[in-house]
Amino acid sequence: MLRHRVDAQAAYVLHTYPFRETSLIVEVFSRDWGRVSLMARGARRPRSALRGLLMAFQPLELGWSGKGEVQTLTKAEWLGGQPLLSGKALFCGYYLNELLLNLLPREDAHERLFSVYAQTLRRFADGLHEADLRRFECALLSELGYGLTLAHDVEGAGISAEASYAYEIERGPVRLAAPGDSPLCVSGRTLIDLAHDDFTDPRSLAEAKPLMRALITHYTGGKGLETRKIFMELQELS
Numbered sequence: 128m129l130r131h132r133v134d135a136q137a138a139y140v141l142h143t144y145p146f147r148e149t150s151l152i153v154e155v156f157s158r159d160w161g162r163v164s165l166m167a168r169g170a171r172r173p174r175s176a177l178r179g180l181l182m183a184f185q186p187l188e189l190g191w192s193g194k195g196e197v198q199t200l201t202k203a204e205w206l207g208g209q210p211l212l213s214g215k216a217l218f219c220g221y222y223l224n225e226l227l228l229n230l231l232p233r234e235d236a237h238e239r240l241f242s243v244y245a246q247t248l249r250r251f252a253d254g255l256h257e258a259d260l261r262r263f264e265c266a267l268l269s270e271l272g273y274g275l276t277l278a279h280d281v282e283g284a285g286i287s288a289e290a291s292y293a294y295e296i297e298r299g300p301v302r303l304a305a306p307g308d309s310p311l312c313v314s315g316r317t318l319i320d321l322a323h324d325d326f327t328d329p330r331s332l333a334e335a336k337p338l339m340r341a342l343i344t345h346y347t348g349g350k351g352l353e354t355r356k357i358f359m360e361l362q363e364l365s
Contacts, residue, residue: 132192133160134202139244140183141224145171153181153200155189156227156244161235165191165200180205184212184220184248196233209248216251222354223247223263229347230271240270257336258326264339265321273346276300277322288316294338296345310337 138157146152151170155163170177180187180203190202212220223244243266250259268274276299279285280292292300294311300318313334320331
């Protein structure tokens with residue numbers, strides 16, 4: 128495997144964990160290389176310049192070199208312009224990161240998704256909007272080739288706003304004779320609103336949440352997301 132060098136790459140830190148005594152393994156989401164695993168040598172030393180830089184949700188310019196699955200971080204600069212997240216927005220930021228870690232393959236570029244991620248973090252900083260979570264989930268599934276079928280049902284008929292549908296994963300919407308109570312049962316209006324990225328209708332926003340949750344659970348192989356579990360526990364405590 129050839130050794131290569133990357134420089135001046137826009138990226139965000141998704142996750143870090145200790146490596147040996149003084150280093151870190153850093154999972155990043157980069158604009159042109161997708162998800163990359165980097166070793167930050169000496170980043171845990173008290174006087175390391177990297178200690179305050181390798182933070183989640185902050186726009187960075189990174190450089191790295193090497194070969195294999197884990198390459199070596201050679202440069203990190205903070206680009207600024209992103210306020211720190213706090214409260215529920217911080218928690219939701221970690222949810223986005225967990226989605227990317229679980230669903231994005233390594234070194235598979237998704238420039239559009241990178242842009243959506245950056246925009247979503249900025250909107251989180253301005254004030255959390257649940258619609259932004261749904262937009263990101265839709266963008267992620269679409270980028271990975273799992274986009275929802277929203278223009279027609281499985282029979283090829285156009286979606287009716289007044290009808291009810293059961294969304295069958297891998298197939299699409301199936302029209303129902305009467306509304307159902309499954310997370311995959313939604314109104315035609317919700318499907319139309321999803322197709323137009325319109326979450327102004329509270330019902331569409333409410334129905335989109337369990338639908339997206341079921342789809343993500345399917346595509347993660349049934350793996351429960353830690354951020355979702357923690358959020359549910361916090362809701363029970365409150």
